[in-house]
Amino acid sequence: xxxRTGIEKAALLLYSLPPESADKVLAALAPAHxxxxxxxxxxxxxxxxxxxxxxxxxxxxxxxxxxxxxxxxQTDAAPPAAPTAxxxxxxxxxxxxxxxxxxxxxxxxxxxxxxxxxxxxxxTLPPELLTDVLQGxxxxxxxxxxNDLPSEKAGEVLRQLTPEMRREVSVRLSRLSGSSPELxxxxxxxxxxxxxALSGKRSDTSADAKYEKMASMLRCLEKAERMExxxxxxxNEPETAGRIKELLYTFEDLLxxxxxxxxxxxxxxxxxxxxxxxxxxxESISEKLLANLSKRxxxxxxxxxxxxxxxxxxxxxxAQKMIVDVMQRLDQAGELMMSE
Numbered sequence: 001x002x003x004r005t006g007i008e009k010a011a012l013l014l015y016s017l018p019p020e021s022a023d024k025v026l027a028a029l030a031p032a033h034x035x036x037x038x039x040x041x042x043x044x045x046x047x048x049x050x051x052x053x054x055x056x057x058x059x060x061x062x063x064x065x066x067x068x069x070x071x072x073x074q075t076d077a078a079p080p081a082a083p084t085a086x087x088x089x090x091x092x093x094x095x096x097x098x099x100x101x102x103x104x105x106x107x108x109x110x111x112x113x114x115x116x117x118x119x120x121x122x123x124t125l126p127p128e129l130l131t132d133v134l135q136g137x138x139x140x141x142x143x144x145x146x147n148d149l150p151s152e153k154a155g156e157v158l159r160q161l162t163p164e165m166r167r168e169v170s171v172r173l174s175r176l177s178g179s180s181p182e183l184x185x186x187x188x189x190x191x192x193x194x195x196x197a198l199s200g201k202r203s204d205t206s207a208d209a210k211y212e213k214m215a216s217m218l219r220c221l222e223k224a225e226r227m228e229x230x231x232x233x234x235x236n237e238p239e240t241a242g243r244i245k246e247l248l249y250t251f252e253d254l255l256x257x258x259x260x261x262x263x264x265x266x267x268x269x270x271x272x273x274x275x276x277x278x279x280x281x282x283e284s285i286s287e288k289l290l291a292n293l294s295k296r297x298x299x300x301x302x303x304x305x306x307x308x309x310x311x312x313x314x315x316x317x318x319a320q321k322m323i324v325d326v327m328q329r330l331d332q333a334g335e336l337m338m339s340e
Contacts, residue, residue: 009064011040016061016138062183118188123149125195127156133194135313139165141187143172148184162280164310211240215247227332249328251277251320254285257327258337262292265336268326271297273319275304280316 146154233241330336
């Protein structure tokens with residue numbers, strides 16, 4: 001790595017973190033220090049965007065992390081310092097902030113012991129879980145992980161990313177020519193630990209599986225028959241009815257909504273929610289929704305989508321759920337025409 005100043009090394013390490021985590025670190029610094037580091041971070045982003053060189057960049061990050069680890073070993077042996085509001089090197093080097101505010105990593109002592117080969121353990125994770133643990137990571141980190149996975153599993157994870165992230169990760173993959181085994185192992189270790197935390201929160205899935213199966217069965221019925229069953233459930237098992245109704249409609253059902261009904265549905269959705277929801281929509285849904293907007297509304301929505309930029313997948317899913325909730329309400333009120 002070329003000789004770098006302390007501020008450049010700090011910016012390089014911050015750039016390796018998800019943007020929201022870097023912002024939290026910057027917010028914790030004194031204003032003058034934070035602005036200086038923010039300026040250096042922007043300069044690094046521009047340089048990386050213009051010149052690429054993924055292999056060299058990853059090597060530089062790995063070297064900076066090694067330097068922080070060495071500093072930690074030295075400070076661990078020294079007497080404890082007085083508390084300070086600024087982030088410590090250990091916080092900066094942790095490199096595994098949770099991407100979902102509803103998910104927090106337990107203390108390490110409460111998690112199962114990490115496997116001796118975290119990279120191999122990462123390979124055994126199901127694609128759905130692997131996609132979840134990668135949420136909030138930078139595109140270059142995701143590219144590094146996918147590059148090491150078998151092609152079929154990597155393709156499945158890539159498919160589940162938002163279209164925007166999928167494009168950026170693909171570009172990063174095309175630039176990769178190699179990676180540091182030590183850096184890959186460090187990333188794998190953090191992701192495996194995150195998967196353990198997520199798995200703990202998903203321990204009770206039997207009820208969810210039952211509700212999903214019942215919702216799938218009800219979709220096979222005619223609408224009148226379906227509503228009759230739901231009414232019976234609401235009378236006898238209201239909690240079950242509520243869960244099934246949540247699963248009965250999906251974002252992809254928008255393709256079955258007749259155009260005039262879709263226009264009514266869209267009139268009840270604000271442009272920001274719609275712009276976020278379309279970040280994770282497949283092309284056919286996007287085309288259908290855009291075709292049912294006026295020219296002015298369509299142009300405004302496209303501007304809103306550009307302004308929003310990249311959106312974490314949990315936010316995309318939440319926006320899509322808001323649209324599905326409106327679709328469900330209108331359909332059950334008899335105000336929506338849908339193809340069976």
